[in-house]
Amino acid sequence: MAQVTFLEAIRQALFEEMERDPTVVLLGEDVGVYGGAFKVSAGLLERFGWERVIDTPISETAIIGAAVGMSYAGLRPVAEMQFIDFIACCFNQLTNFVAKSHYRWGAPVPMVVRGPSGGGVHGGPFHSANPEMYFVHTPGLKVIYPSTAYDAKGLLKSAIRDNNPVLFFEHKFLYRRIKEEIPAEDYTVPIGKAAVRREGRDLTIISYAAMMHTSLEAANLLSKEGIEAEVMDLRTLYPLDREAILASVRKTNKLLVVHEDTRTGGIAGEIAAIVCEEAFEDLDGPILRVTSLDTPVPYSPPLEERFLPNAEKVAAAARELARF
């Protein structure tokens, strides 16, 4: 068991899948000689060659389009967005071509679209986005957003082996900030399963990606005050693990959802609706949300701090909820 960063875990997943399966290829901007803007694909070109690690023109639509064509011909392409914000450039390919392919005419699209996402690194309005909900809302796409190195590796492997298009968001704040011991042998993490990161009896905090760590931090603050929060990590946003969500709410009777995505149309709204439909009788208080503001992600540090949730904001909402 070796200590690896979140980024290294992702690199290992790519490396091991390309080693295992000759149909796995990687394409994107600067993924080859340069090894990717964040060095996620460092060393892959050297090992797997020009045909399997493809530096493309700055053409997100063509990257996704070519990946679809490759998957139709039997390959399992992994397409990189240099920053996930640029996924907006290929929105049509993803939502109209990729997502509808299997439903419309039975053509499976086994491909992965991955890239660095999220804020907290002062990237400004175009290098900090959390665009996951556009795609959670699009039938036909699976959406993964891990928070640990172990999950990042295991879920990326599952995504590559899945027969459907999978969007894999890599929170760049986590790339080099978290380190874990992960097994040396091959393992996968199932898509669509949430994980309880901390047991608690007083309320449930549901979160994912970088905000999962913020939620854990808040839970530790709350614990000192005698409030025991259960922290759930969604890991996959589509398909959503409804059973796990409902089980935790039925146990604690109170729900707080925390996400870095902006407030309106974020997954908190969907989770609140599910809980109201399925477990209304179990609730002892309102379902609360801590999210980013409904604004673009601002650049200057005090502005971005105001924009983002943090442990104090999460703890404050949890205290309010605990009073019910």
Add this chain to the structure above:
Amino acid sequence: MNVSLTRQQHLELYYYMKLNRMLEEQMERLFRQNKIVGGLYSSLGQEATSVGTAYALELRDWMAPMIRNIGALLVKGFKPRDIFTQHMARYTAPTLGKDGTSHFGDLKERHVVSPISMLGDLIPVMAGVAMAGRYLGQKIVAMTWIGDGGTSTGAFHEGMNLAAAQRAPFVCVVENNQWAYSTPVRFQVPLRDLADRAKAYGISSYIVDGNDVVAVYTTSKEAVERCRAGEGPILIEAKTMRMKGHAQHDPAEYVPQEMVEYWKARDPIIRYEQYLTEKKLWDPKTKAEIDARIERELQEEQEFAENSPLPPPELAEQGVFCEGCHTIEAQWERPIEEVMPPKSSVRPEWTVKNFGGIEVVEGRTPAPTVGLSGDGRKPPARAVGKKAKSGKTVGRSKVRR
């Protein structure tokens, strides 16, 4: 390249064009009887382009049709019942009623990719198919069509550029039918010839009379084989005319009458019938036999469609994801060891080479069988040569290479 057709092939071209036309005439009748669920798009006048281009493909080759490429689907082996049932939204349709028109395909046998309504998006997809085919060692060519209007999309540019940068075996047929819905081509594109688009990608192009099926076929065959040999993408502009409106609801009153008359006089099927007679490739009896066969087939196929059920409502909930149904296996036609370490390993660096007196940064070879410009093999063929004169019939074909 010397491309020739046997008598049998000549007659097949006629069969497919005539089948294309009569099938669509039949569908117009069905439309008037309210038996077509959605819209109906006519390819009247464009049959030679659809049929002649697709006829240049082999079964192993891939294609992605557009809305007006019913003829290409027929050439690739789909049956009139597939077209009827698609338009009538029946459960027996290739998409089981989930999508309509020409929006269907077949990955396994016929290698046909379904289009979507958004124009241009097929170009990068088929570039990807071509890249994958080359990677797997298959000697395949991927072809798709795009209208004059569709060449203005960003996806067209991104796809053409990627295909060219990768020198993928990809043929793009620009079906210049003069109109993007109601907007004439000269108001969309400041070019006399859309084939000039190819210059921007450093690839070869052809201009062909899209209403001359033999010219379309011979040009396409040459392009397909050049592509297969590793020359990289090729663009073919077929000059033709959309003889009906954008769809059934559109009477196309915006098209000047003299333009309609000009193209009517160049109807691809009438021209080809005269050609077959002049060349003594058939007699009135043969023509009558083929026409009767088509009529018989269409009658049976239409009956099949009309007797087919609509899909069960619960089908609406099924098939968003593929769970356990994926059976597309990569067909390797080269040793897998070539793409696996240690054979696949390279020095990950760019190198500077003297290329035509200019120092350029190069150093990559997308595939061992195909040279990239500047990798020491031959440079890309440039589109030069005669231009077709606007407003005149462009002869049998103008080939530009």
